[in-house]
Amino acid sequence: MPHNYFDTDVAATYDEGSPEMFAPEVLGPTVDLLAELADGRPALELAVGTGRVALPLSERVPVHGIELSAAMVAQLRAKPGADRVEVTIGDMTSTRVEGRFGLAYLVFNTIGNVTTQDDQVRCFETAAAHLEPGGLFVVENGIPVLRRLPDGERFSVFHHTDEHVGVDEYDTATQLMWSHHYSSDDGGATYRRTSVPFRYVWPAELDLMARIAGMRLRERWADWDRSPFTSTSPKHVSVWEKISG
Template sequence: MTTEAPRQRATAEDSSAYGESLADVYDSLYPASGPAVDSMVAFLRELRPAPASLLELGVGTGRLAIPLARHGYRVHGVDASPAMLAKLHENDPTGEVTTSVGDFGALAVDERYDLVLTALNTFFMLPTQEQQINCLRGIHDALADGGAAVFETYNPQVYHRLTEATTRVGHLAPDALLLDTIQVNQSLQSVLVVHTIMDSGRLRKVPEVSRYAWPAEFDVMARLAGLRVTGRWADWDRSPVTDQAEKHIYVVERQSV
């Protein structure tokens, strides 16, 4: 079932192209079950328990939204890619998650949510600081009284310290290979990852561009949007942040008047 809860201006062409290109292999890249998903669900259940309402930005194929709905959350997902959402509905045949197509960087909502989730580096896929601040402003307006927004991002140190192009190889299936080529522009805080997928004799390339924000910068952008960071951890298990951490988990709430 598709609803029109958050109204969107569908201008995220890059995000849409990324999703359209990877929708058929996305579930292989990011499995919808396992310890990572379980720990995320446990984190959110402690933060705001079900049956809280939850808006996921960049919902993809439902890797997180579907388990959350099955744990009693009322979940709506936004994504720029119709192909991603079509795959989500295949994965969710009972229609527990409602969706809409749109640009989460220009978010405007009619409903307010107890939780807003932006997982798996999605926030960094907004390519400019201005767009990231606009997204935070939209999240501010989307939060219900007492609500919280949760962000999962990579630790900028992971990429910022790369001074040369780097290649990583992964296996999608017995007959499918993923080759990632990573280039970093430190002055622009920009990362270009070219995903090369080789399967069944076919080869395709999918570019992914992200703009990372340092923790202090994220704090300032949140404040400009009327929000404040109330927690930061290195993973869903609430482990402390270190320079070696692979990711950051932020919890953000509205500023007190």
């Protein structure tokens, strides 16, 4: 079982750390597109977390979640409508649940929480194992910022206030990165640090993982609003289809 970086203390404040992800202009298009792709069929969310997406989506299609952190699920269970979302505690690289789904999805860069290439492939295999033929797997993931780093630079600041400084650290030899968070309760006089590892991955690499798992690329957009994906897009929303037979 992989290390759980989203235990009690992190889970208790997880939603507060990304309030922008709950904004209607962000969450609305996400749920709309997933509901359309599900087309009335059951959906499976890998790394369901605190239910940011699963709860509103479950108003439109049946949703089952897989989640490693029981503390994150406890946060989900405290929210209205939680009884609509069945959750299995387990590792999304290996856990299996009963039934077949028309849609599986993984949002908000969470594929990067899986820190080896082999396990990222297993994540795709988990999705494919639960999909009916023609079912869809959707991944939302950022594009690594390496092209914007000066030669030899390893660090990129992604957030900076008196209360929080966020710095990503990149190792191009291993495709590993670490998000370092420096948080302060006294306006910046003192900080406490937490660090979480990730493995960054390019869209083309994800396409190969999908092929290994028996899926092929159907769509790729820059965001949930179906805007075109280009060489300057900071993230992508990709859809792979399980090959029949």
